[in-house]
Amino acid sequence: MSVSVSEQQLNEWFDSALCIARKAGVVIRDALHKEKSVETKISHADLVTESDRAVEKMVMDFVSSKYPSHKFIGEESAVDGQPCKYTNDPTWIVDPIDGTTNFVHQIPEVSFSLGIAVNKQIVIGIVYVPEHEKMYTAKRGKGAFCNGEKISVNKEDSLKDAVVICEGGNSRDPSVLKTKMRNMEAIISSSHGIRAYGSAAIDMCKVASGCCEAYSEYGIHCWDIAAGQIIVEEAGGVVMDPAGGNLDLMSRRVLCASTESLAKQLSAILTHLDLQRD
Secondary structure (H helix, E strand, O other): OOOOHHHHHHHHHHHHHHHHHHHHHHHHHHOOOOOOOOOEEOOOOOOOEEEHHHHHHHHHHHHHHOOOOOOOEEOOOOOOOOOOOOOOEEEEEEEEOOHHHHHHHHOOOOOOEEEEOOOEEEEEEEEEEEEEEEEEEEEEOOEEEEEEEEOOOOOOHHHOOEEEEOOOOOOOOOHHHHHHHHHHHHHHHHEEEOOOOHHHHHHHHHOOOOOOOOOEOOOOOHHHHHHHHHHHHHOOOEEEEOOOOOOOHHHHHHHEEHHHHHHHHHHHHOOOOOOOOO
């Protein structure tokens, strides 16, 4: 799908997104090792802190003042149970702190994730991991980078020789957990093993940079994967629905891999979950 964005517009939005990512990183880094006020959302494992809200408000205020015609979708501003209003307008899709459980427990795998979409296609992706000083970036058609250095997927083509990232997520519904455990067993039996970093954005950047070969998760949200989608694709990888079709950003499930063949092999062994859409 083509998008009606000039290169000048794209570059301006990209510079603005980088600026806000760096500011978000300062907030996250300063708060990571401090005592936090923690609340829960849908389960005792679905956490939110004052820093999540502060970073999201900072981004919302920035977008509304600099780009008043742009739309915004953010984790903490999403209304529980209501679908996100995802239109063709330029839309900033933000997870202020991806890996909030890590953040609460002072685990450094915490990221700020920002994707910008036009005509429902992600054109800019930024994932910043402040504790590790890693800034992953991508612009549509321009490649993917970490701290300015070009990155690319590891072109592993065989599931039996791959490391696959697979998260437990924050749902504690017994039937959901049972399916996820079944999937983990299938992956372990078919691959070199599984890893879990606790942040979907970081997971996707691991695939994009060749550290792991694939990642799949059910129960994530559009703000978890919007930036990661374009970073993986611009690094030469494949992002799709776990059942094998095109990715639907609002479907709350994702599969990405270094190659199409590997993605299909992983898809074939998974038991798929249909969850409430964003």
